[in-house]
Amino acid sequence: MAGIEFRNICKAFGLVKVIENLNLTIEDGKFTVLVGPSGCGKTTLLRIIAGIGPATSGECLMDGKDITDLEPARRGIAMVFQNYALYPTMNVRENIVFGLKNIGMPREKRDALVREYSGIVDLLDQLHKSPSQLSGGQRQRVALARAMVKTPKVFLMDEPLSNLDAKLRVQMRGELIELQKRLGATFVYVTHDQVEAMSMADTIVLMNKGRIQQKGSPEEIYDDPNNVFTAQFIGTPPMNLLEMENGCRLGYRPEAIALMRVSPGAGYCPAGEIVTREMLGAETHYKVRMAQGDVMVKSLDKGFAAGERVHVCVPLERMFFFDAQGDRLRPGQREYDACRRLMGGA
Amino acid sequence: MMGEKSVRRLAAAGAVLGLLLMLAGALLIKLSSLSALPDHALLRGVLAGRKVILILGAALTGASVYAGNIAVQGRRRLSGFFPYLLILPAMIFLVLFVLYPILNVIYMSFFKGSVLNPTKSFVGLKNYMALANKSAFIISVRNTFFYAVFFVSLVVLFALLMAVWLFDDRKLNKFAQTAIFTPHLIATVSCAFIWRWIMDFNDYGLLNTVLGIFGVAPVPWLESSKTAMWAIIIMNVWKNIGYYALILIAAMKSIPAEIYEAAILDNASRTKRFFRITLPMISPQLFVTLILLTIGSFNVFDSVNAMTQGGPGSSTEVIARFIYLFAFGNANSLGQGCAAAVFLMSIQLVLTAAYFRLLARRVHYQ
Numbered sequence: 001m002a003g004i005e006f007r008n009i010c011k012a013f014g015l016v017k018v019i020e021n022l023n024l025t026i027e028d029g030k031f032t033v034l035v036g037p038s039g040c041g042k043t044t045l046l047r048i049i050a051g052i053g054p055a056t057s058g059e060c061l062m063d064g065k066d067i068t069d070l071e072p073a074r075r076g077i078a079m080v081f082q083n084y085a086l087y088p089t090m091n092v093r094e095n096i097v098f099g100l101k102n103i104g105m106p107r108e109k110r111d112a113l114v115r116e117y118s119g120i121v122d123l124l125d126q127l128h129k130s131p132s133q134l135s136g137g138q139r140q141r142v143a144l145a146r147a148m149v150k151t152p153k154v155f156l157m158d159e160p161l162s163n164l165d166a167k168l169r170v171q172m173r174g175e176l177i178e179l180q181k182r183l184g185a186t187f188v189y190v191t192h193d194q195v196e197a198m199s200m201a202d203t204i205v206l207m208n209k210g211r212i213q214q215k216g217s218p219e220e221i222y223d224d225p226n227n228v229f230t231a232q233f234i235g236t237p238p239m240n241l242l243e244m245e246n247g248c249r250l251g252y253r254p255e256a257i258a259l260m261r262v263s264p265g266a267g268y269c270p271a272g273e274i275v276t277r278e279m280l281g282a283e284t285h286y287k288v289r290m291a292q293g294d295v296m297v298k299s300l301d302k303g304f305a306a307g308e309r310v311h312v313c314v315p316l317e318r319m320f321f322f323d324a325q326g327d328r329l330r331p332g333q334r335e336y337d338a339c340r341r342l343m344g345g346a
Numbered sequence: 347m348m349g350e351k352s353v354r355r356l357a358a359a360g361a362v363l364g365l366l367l368m369l370a371g372a373l374l375i376k377l378s379s380l381s382a383l384p385d386h387a388l389l390r391g392v393l394a395g396r397k398v399i400l401i402l403g404a405a406l407t408g409a410s411v412y413a414g415n416i417a418v419q420g421r422r423r424l425s426g427f428f429p430y431l432l433i434l435p436a437m438i439f440l441v442l443f444v445l446y447p448i449l450n451v452i453y454m455s456f457f458k459g460s461v462l463n464p465t466k467s468f469v470g471l472k473n474y475m476a477l478a479n480k481s482a483f484i485i486s487v488r489n490t491f492f493y494a495v496f497f498v499s500l501v502v503l504f505a506l507l508m509a510v511w512l513f514d515d516r517k518l519n520k521f522a523q524t525a526i527f528t529p530h531l532i533a534t535v536s537c538a539f540i541w542r543w544i545m546d547f548n549d550y551g552l553l554n555t556v557l558g559i560f561g562v563a564p565v566p567w568l569e570s571s572k573t574a575m576w577a578i579i580i581m582n583v584w585k586n587i588g589y590y591a592l593i594l595i596a597a598m599k600s601i602p603a604e605i606y607e608a609a610i611l612d613n614a615s616r617t618k619r620f621f622r623i624t625l626p627m628i629s630p631q632l633f634v635t636l637i638l639l640t641i642g643s644f645n646v647f648d649s650v651n652a653m654t655q656g657g658p659g660s661s662t663e664v665i666a667r668f669i670y671l672f673a674f675g676n677a678n679s680l681g682q683g684c685a686a687a688v689f690l691m692s693i694q695l696v697l698t699a700a701y702f703r704l705l706a707r708r709v710h711y712q
C-alpha cells in the first residue's frame with residue numbers, strides 16, 4: 001500500500017514552466033481523481049509519479065520513502081496511457097502478458113490472470129488480434145487490462161474511459177471502483193469528465209495551469225468551493241457569478257434559485273426576464289437576464305415560459321462570496337461580513 | 347462544358363497521335379542516316395524537322411496523358427483501354443530500359459560473338475556449360491558469395507549498432523551521423539583510393555603506421571590473398587554504414603516514446619525493449635535494407651576494380667568483373683559474359699524470393 005507525496009515539485013519543458021511548486025498528498029488506498037482543463041498538467045503529474053517524466057526539481061515520496069530517483073519499474077505502479085501506448089507488434093494477449101513475463105511469472109498463473117482480466121474488460125474473444133485491428137474503445141480496454149493484470153500498489157490512469165460508449169463506460173466505472181475496493185490499491189485517475197470525477201472519487205484534486213485549485217471530497221468540492229475556478233468548473237450549469245458594488249463577487253448555484261412570479265418583498269429577489277428555456281425531463285434550465293447580468297436557473301418547475309418576467313430568489317445561506325482575486329470569502333473575514341450585509345444579512 | 351467522356355476520348359486521341367508522331371520522328375531520324383535517299387524538297391524539309399517532330403510527339407503524348415489523369419482524378423474505377431493509356435509512359439520506359447536489356451542479355455547468352463557482332467553464331471547452352479568448367483568463373487562466384495555474406499551481415503550489424511548508439515538527439519550525435527554518412531557521398535573509386543592509401547604496405551600506410559605504434563608488424567593488406575578480400579569488405583562496409591544507419595535511425599524515430607515508457611513500466615530490460623519493440627517496429631526498413639544490400643553486394647565491381655583488380659592472383663575476382671572482362675575484354679566471348687550475367691541475375695532473384703519466403707512473415711507492417 002502506498003500513499004504518494006509531492007514536495008515542492010516543479011516541472012519545466014525547456015523554458016516553459018508547466019508546474020511550479022506543487023505540494024500534494026495522495027492518500028494510501030484511496031481513489032483520487034485529478035481533474036482540470038486540457039493542458040493543466042495532469043498527465044505531467046502522472047508521469048512524475050511513474051518516473052517516466054521526472055520533475056525538474058522537488059521530491060516525490062511513496063510510502064514516506066523518497067522515490068524521486070527510483071527506476072520506474074521498481075515503483076510498483078501500473079499506468080494506463082492517454083493514447084494507450086499498446087505494443088503494436090504484439091497481439092492483445094502478448095500485450096497484457098508482457099509485464100508478467102518480464103517478472104518471470106510461471107505460465108499457468110499468467111494464463112489464468114489473462115483470462116480473468118480480459119474477461120473483466122470483455123475482450124476474451126479478441127486476444128489473438130493485433131492492436132491495429134481493434135477499435136479505439138477496445139484498445140483502451142486492452143490498456144486497462146494490461147495495467148490491472150499487474151495488480152500494482154498504485155494505479156495511474158490517464159483518461160482510461162474516454163473512448164468507451166456510455167453504457168460500457170458506466171460498466172467499467174463500476175468495475176474499476178470494485179477493483180479498487182478489492183485490491184485496496186491507490187488509484188490516481190485523470191479525467192475531463194466531472195460526472196466521472198464526482199461519482200468515482202474519494203478525493204478530487206482540481207488543477208488549473210499547473211496549480212492545485214482545491215483538494216477534497218466530491219461534497220467539499222461542490223458545496224464548499226475555495227475559489228471561483230472550482231465553483232465554476234464543477235457543476236452543470238456552472239455556478240452563477242455576479243459583480244457586487246464593493247468589487248467582490250456573489251455566487252450561487254443554479255439549483256439554489258427559486259423562481260417567483262411575484263416578489264415576496266423581503267431578501268435577495270432581483271427581477272429579470274427569462275430568455276431561454278431548456279426542458280431536460282425531470283428538470284428545466286432557464287436563462288434569466290437581470291440588470292446585474294445573466295444567471296442560469298435549474299428548476300423542477302417547468303411552468304415558466306421564455307419572455308416571462310420573474311424574480312430570482314436566493315436564500316442568504318446558499319450564497320458564496322469571492323474577493324476580487326477570485327478567492328472565497330469565509331465567515332470571520334471583514335469583507336465577508338460586508339458582502340453579507342450588502343445582500344441584506346445581519 | 348465538356349463531359350468527362352469526351353475529355354477521355356480527346357486525351358486518348360491526343361496520346362495516340364502523339365505516339366504516332368514520336369514513331370514517325372524516330373523513323374525519320376533512322377532514315378536520315380541512310381545515304382541513298384532521293385533528293386526531294388519536301389523530304390528534305392521533313393527530315394530537317396525530324397527532331398521537332400519527335401519532341402512534339404512526346405509533348406503531345408505527355409500532355410494528353412496528363413490531361414486524362416486530371417480529368418479522371420477521384421473518379422470511379424476505370425475500365426477498358428483508358429487506364430492502360432494512363433500508365434503507358436511509365437510502361438514504355440520500363441520496357442525500353444529494363445525489360446528489353448534483360449531479354450537481350452538472355453538472348454545473347456545463347457550466341458558466340460563480340461560487342462560489334464553479338465549474335466555471330468548460335469551455340470545453344472554451350473556458354474553456360476563453358477562457365478561451369480571455367481575455374482576463373484567458379485572462383486569469382488565463390489569470392490562473390492564470401493564478399494556478400496560478410497558485407498551484408500557486417501553492414502546490417504554495424505548500421506543497427508550505430509543507429510542505437512546515435513539515436514538520442516544530441517549535438518555530438520548529429521555530428522557523428524553526418525560524419526558516418528559522408529563516405530556515402532564520395533564516389534566508390536575515390537573511396538577505394540583513400541583506402542589503398544590507408545592500407546598501403548609500404549612507407550605511407552596509415553593503418554600499418556597505427557598498428558606499428560602498438561608493435562604489430564606491417565600487414566600487406568592489399569598484397570596478400572588472405573587479406574585482400576577483407577580489405578574490400580572493410581572499405582565497402584565503411585562506405586555503407588552511414589547510409590543504412592540513417593534509414594534505421596529514421597525508422598526508430600517514428601516509434602512513439604510512450605511505447606518504450608510502457609515497456610519500462612512493464613519491467614522490460616534494455617535488451618528486451620530492443621528485441622521486442624525496436625526490432626519488430628523497424629522490421630520493414632530492415633527487410634528492405636537487407637534486400638537492397640544483398641542485391642547490391644552481388645554486383646560489387648568498382649571497389650574491386652579500383653583497389654585490387656581482382657588480385658593478388660584471383661583472390662578478389664568477382665562475378666561482375668568476370669562479366670566485364672569476358673563481355674568487353676576477350677575476343678568473341680560476349681556470350682559467356684552474358685551467360686554469367688544471367689547467372690548473377692538468377693542468384694539475386696532466388697535470394698530475394700528466399701527472403702520473401704523466409705522473412706516476410708516476420709516483418710511487421712503497421
Ligand SMILES: Nc1ncnc2c1ncn2[C@@H]1O[C@H](COP(=O)(O)OP(=O)(O)OP(=O)(O)O)[C@@H](O)[C@H]1O
Nearest residue numbers: 013018036037038039040041042043044045082192
Ligand atoms: N514533451 C513536452 N514538451 C513541451 N511541453 C509539454 C510536453 N508535454 C506537455 N507539455 C506542456 O505541458 C502542459 C501540461 O501538459 P499535460 O499533458 O500534463 O496536460 P493535461 O492536463 O494532461 O492535458 P489533457 O487533458 O489535454 O491531456 C501543456 O501546456 C503542454 O503543452
Ligand SMILES: [Mg+2]
Nearest residue numbers: 042043082158
Ligand atoms: Mg493528458
